[in-house]
Amino acid sequence: MALLPVLFGITLLVFLLNAVALGDPARAAMGQRADPEALARLRQEYKLDRPLAVQYAAWMGRLARGDLGTSFREQRPVAEVLAERAPATLRLALAATLIAVALGVGAGALAAARPGSALDHALMGVAVLGISTPVFWLGMMLALVFAVTLGWLPVSGYGDGALAHLVLPALTLGALHTGTVARMTRSSLLEVVRQDYVQAARAKGLSERVVLLKHALRNALIPVVTVIGIGLADLLVGAPLTETVFAWPGLGRLLVAAVGQRDLPVVMGAVLVFAVVYVVGNLLVDLAYLAIDPRTRRGAA
Amino acid sequence: MRRTLTLALLAAGLVAAGAAPGPAQAPRAGGTLRAVFGADPPTLDPAHATDTTSSAVIRQVFDGLLELDERLVPVPALARSVARSPDGRVYTFALRPGVRFHHGRELRADDVKYSFERAAKGKRPWVFEKIAGAHDFIRGGAAGIAGIRVVDDLTVELRLDRPFAPFLHLIAYDAASVVPREEAEKRGVGFASHPVGTGAFRFASWRRDDQVVLERFREHFRGPAPLERVVFRIIPAEITRFNEYRAGQLDLTDIPTGQCRAVQNDPRLKREAAVWPTLGTHGLRFNVERPPFTDPRVRRALAHALDPTLVVERLLEGCVHPARGILPPALPGYSPEVTRLAFDRERARRLLAEAGFPGGRGLGPLAFHFNTSDLNQRIAEVLQAQLKEVGVALELRRLDWAAHIKLVDDGSAGFFRQGWIADYPDPENFLTVLFHSRNIGAAGNTSRYRSAAVDRLLDEADQMATGPARFQRYHEAEQAIVDAAAWISLYHYASRALIKPYVRGLERSALSSAPEFLAPLRKVWLDR
Numbered sequence: 001m002a003l004l005p006v007l008f009g010i011t012l013l014v015f016l017l018n019a020v021a022l023g024d025p026a027r028a029a030m031g032q033r034a035d036p037e038a039l040a041r042l043r044q045e046y047k048l049d050r051p052l053a054v055q056y057a058a059w060m061g062r063l064a065r066g067d068l069g070t071s072f073r074e075q076r077p078v079a080e081v082l083a084e085r086a087p088a089t090l091r092l093a094l095a096a097t098l099i100a101v102a103l104g105v106g107a108g109a110l111a112a113a114r115p116g117s118a119l120d121h122a123l124m125g126v127a128v129l130g131i132s133t134p135v136f137w138l139g140m141m142l143a144l145v146f147a148v149t150l151g152w153l154p155v156s157g158y159g160d161g162a163l164a165h166l167v168l169p170a171l172t173l174g175a176l177h178t179g180t181v182a183r184m185t186r187s188s189l190l191e192v193v194r195q196d197y198v199q200a201a202r203a204k205g206l207s208e209r210v211v212l213l214k215h216a217l218r219n220a221l222i223p224v225v226t227v228i229g230i231g232l233a234d235l236l237v238g239a240p241l242t243e244t245v246f247a248w249p250g251l252g253r254l255l256v257a258a259v260g261q262r263d264l265p266v267v268m269g270a271v272l273v274f275a276v277v278y279v280v281g282n283l284l285v286d287l288a289y290l291a292i293d294p295r296t297r298r299g300a301a
Numbered sequence: 302m303r304r305t306l307t308l309a310l311l312a313a314g315l316v317a318a319g320a321a322p323g324p325a326q327a328p329r330a331g332g333t334l335r336a337v338f339g340a341d342p343p344t345l346d347p348a349h350a351t352d353t354t355s356s357a358v359i360r361q362v363f364d365g366l367l368e369l370d371e372r373l374v375p376v377p378a379l380a381r382s383v384a385r386s387p388d389g390r391v392y393t394f395a396l397r398p399g400v401r402f403h404h405g406r407e408l409r410a411d412d413v414k415y416s417f418e419r420a421a422k423g424k425r426p427w428v429f430e431k432i433a434g435a436h437d438f439i440r441g442g443a444a445g446i447a448g449i450r451v452v453d454d455l456t457v458e459l460r461l462d463r464p465f466a467p468f469l470h471l472i473a474y475d476a477a478s479v480v481p482r483e484e485a486e487k488r489g490v491g492f493a494s495h496p497v498g499t500g501a502f503r504f505a506s507w508r509r510d511d512q513v514v515l516e517r518f519r520e521h522f523r524g525p526a527p528l529e530r531v532v533f534r535i536i537p538a539e540i541t542r543f544n545e546y547r548a549g550q551l552d553l554t555d556i557p558t559g560q561c562r563a564v565q566n567d568p569r570l571k572r573e574a575a576v577w578p579t580l581g582t583h584g585l586r587f588n589v590e591r592p593p594f595t596d597p598r599v600r601r602a603l604a605h606a607l608d609p610t611l612v613v614e615r616l617l618e619g620c621v622h623p624a625r626g627i628l629p630p631a632l633p634g635y636s637p638e639v640t641r642l643a644f645d646r647e648r649a650r651r652l653l654a655e656a657g658f659p660g661g662r663g664l665g666p667l668a669f670h671f672n673t674s675d676l677n678q679r680i681a682e683v684l685q686a687q688l689k690e691v692g693v694a695l696e697l698r699r700l701d702w703a704a705h706i707k708l709v710d711d712g713s714a715g716f717f718r719q720g721w722i723a724d725y726p727d728p729e730n731f732l733t734v735l736f737h738s739r740n741i742g743a744a745g746n747t748s749r750y751r752s753a754a755v756d757r758l759l760d761e762a763d764q765m766a767t768g769p770a771r772f773q774r775y776h777e778a779e780q781a782i783v784d785a786a787a788w789i790s791l792y793h794y795a796s797r798a799l800i801k802p803y804v805r806g807l808e809r810s811a812l813s814s815a816p817e818f819l820a821p822l823r824k825v826w827l828d829r
Contacts, residue, residue, distance in 0.1 A: 021704065027710065029343070034743035035424075076491075156541045245538050246541070247510075
């Protein structure tokens with residue numbers, strides 16, 4: 001299985017990056033005025049006085065036993081720290097993906113139905129905007145309009161999991177993704193409709209609607225699914241920004257704060273979670289091919 | 302029997318508190334105060350906090366023997382009274398009887414001893430190091446701090462090695478909060494996320510990066526606070542805090558960077574905007590052991606070439622004050638007599654030439670280090686432009702805090718940005734910490750400035766009784782440091798807050814700063 005070497009490589013990379021980065025978690029935890037003795041005690045407590053290779057080996061050894069170590073900053077098990085934030089990020093990423101798929105495929109299909117029309121141009125224009133607008137700015141604008149001015153939705157926060165709190169962050173995080181999915185759906189559909197089997201379906205006298213949705217769309221979705229898989233990376237990249245703008249208590253913000261504090265165990269743990277999500281997400285995409293395209297099933301057998 | 306003096310300042314504090322011009326209305330009980338932080342508190346344990354966010358919660362959940370009132374005078378809290386021996390070395394605290402912790406037990410004097418010893422091994426040991434025997438204990442040799450003596454259940458005595466004028470400020474600091482031994486020991490590191498104290502509010506819940514919730518503690522020794530609950534939302538983006546405030550979801554927040562004037566001119570917000578000076582100074586420092594800053598002429602040339610009013614007016618919209626010396630005007634002991642090296646480019650050029658760098662030639666580009674923030678970046682650019690006028694090229698080195706502080710501490714940064722905010726309101730906390738030769742390095746003196754004359758002035762002043770003679774020594778030391786250009790002050794910090802008009806009783810002391818108000822929330826009530 002390719003998963004393990006990838007994860008190993010990632011943890012090693014993160015560990016080495018941290019090693020070359022300036023800064024010391026014990027010092028970062030002390031505030032501006034650091035008592036030299038307290039600092040030395042903390043370094044010892046964090047086991048920073050050991051050689052790097054030993055530190056890494058110790059971390060890997062614990063990981064092999066399913067232990068992610070202890071956060072420097074919070075002095076609690078990393079697994080506990082991650083578990084608190086993971087559900088929030090998972091909900092956000094899932095909602096963003098759902099939005100991207102629903103809006104993206106819908107808009108792409110609409111645009112492809114009348115290529116070159118005003119609607120096509122308008123939809124694709126919005127899609128490009130979605131792709132090119134910085135997450136931070138988009139989030140601020142959405143909050144300004146829908147929360148501060150109109151008062152329809154909360155400005156920020158997790159709100160104990162209330163759905164209303166999820167809408168704006170999910171739209172913000174999903175925007176980039178929606179744009180790519182919409183563009184891919186459109187171009188893929190336009191390509192598919194020129195294929196012989198679609199012409200054949202038309203020749204059978206099926207309505208254009210049935211031809212598009214039943215025959216063309218299904219085949220057109222294969223590259224779209226690929227884009228969704230690749231887009232997972234965008235979601236993971238966008239998460240820290242979205243979570244910051246909307247004060248969403250997720251893994252992205254945790255990771256940024258942990259890097260700032262040089263809280264290496266938390267950084268390693270969070271990166272590991274992101275990596276697993278990415279790898280597993282793309283595994284699911286591969287499985288989705290099987291569901292959509294019968295040919296891949298035969299190929300696998 | 303030892304003769305003791307009840308401290309005049311404490312008495313004065315009590316009288317003034319009784320006669321304080323408060324609102325004529327009686328506080329209305331009930332409601333939830335919705336406050337906000339910019340970051341998740343790293344800990345809620347007074348022994349381990351080093352930041353204002355943590356302190357803002359700790360001050361509500363815990364009490365100390367003393368606390369500071371609005372004018373920054375130490376007044377009794379858990380202690381009913383305090384007496385100081387004539388030689389200024391022994392302080393005897395009489396505790397209030399019947400004070401209860403949140404879990405129900407009554408406070409005893411040995412809780413004080415336990416709490417101080419516990420915190421002395423935490424992240425702010427310097428708070429306790431003036432107590433006799435603290436050093437032996439912190440280093441691990443002694444079983445306890447010899448200078449802390451539990452006289453009886455309601456009396457505790459603290460003995461110092463030598464007099465230390467701001468000692469009561471240390472005791473009023475949140476690091477010296479009193480914790481119940483059995484809870485702290487039972488929970489271990491978990492105490493940091495489930496604190497138990499005697500404070501007016503008890504800990505209710507904490508969802509990390511989301512919110513901390515406190516509830517009124519009905520059995521507080523001062524009686525129940527008006528507020529029923531306090532919710533501290535954690536919102537990292539200042540624009541989001543501002544939006545939440547405008548949407549009516551926060552009762553107080555900070556004014557975002559660059560919005561100070563806009564808010565003060567906004568017809569709706571200007572009544573809610575509050576700007577007041579706090580105990581902090583934004584400065585630039587040299588490592589005086591690192592060439593070319595070993596030459597005082599080079600440092601002074603740079604100081605003469607910089608005009609802080611530009612930073613204050615253009616970047617900070619006049620919402621802060623340009624600095625003259627190091628001590629902020631809101632600090633007791635501040636002197637308007639201390640003067641900065643005047644903005645004078647001619648003088649700067651002359652000094653550079655004298656040092657062997659006419660027109661800046663031979664100096665090469667100087668690295669200027671600062672920690673990542675938009676404001677710091679813009680300030681650095683202004684400095685760069687101003688120094689260019691005298692022929693000095695500045696290379697900007699922007700690093701995140703952890704990396705910045707490392708270069709500053711280990712002396713590899715020669716010219717760098719550093720702010721200082723008082724832990725407690727006394728000149729010692731600025732001048733001795735930042736410039737005494739015994740504090741060289743991470744302990745505070747990152748200039749690595751060493752002056753026997755300044756050390757002597759500071760040592761004398763630190764031990765003297767509060768008064769003009771003591772402050773006079775600090776002023777002399779301060780002027781010497783400014784003249785040596787070991788530090789160049791730019792401006793003094795101010796708190797820039799938005800507070801809804803119905804929030805009453807929120808103290809705006811110089812130690813309290815938005816969005817992490819350190820003010821006692823037990824005095825706050827909602828008039829709506």
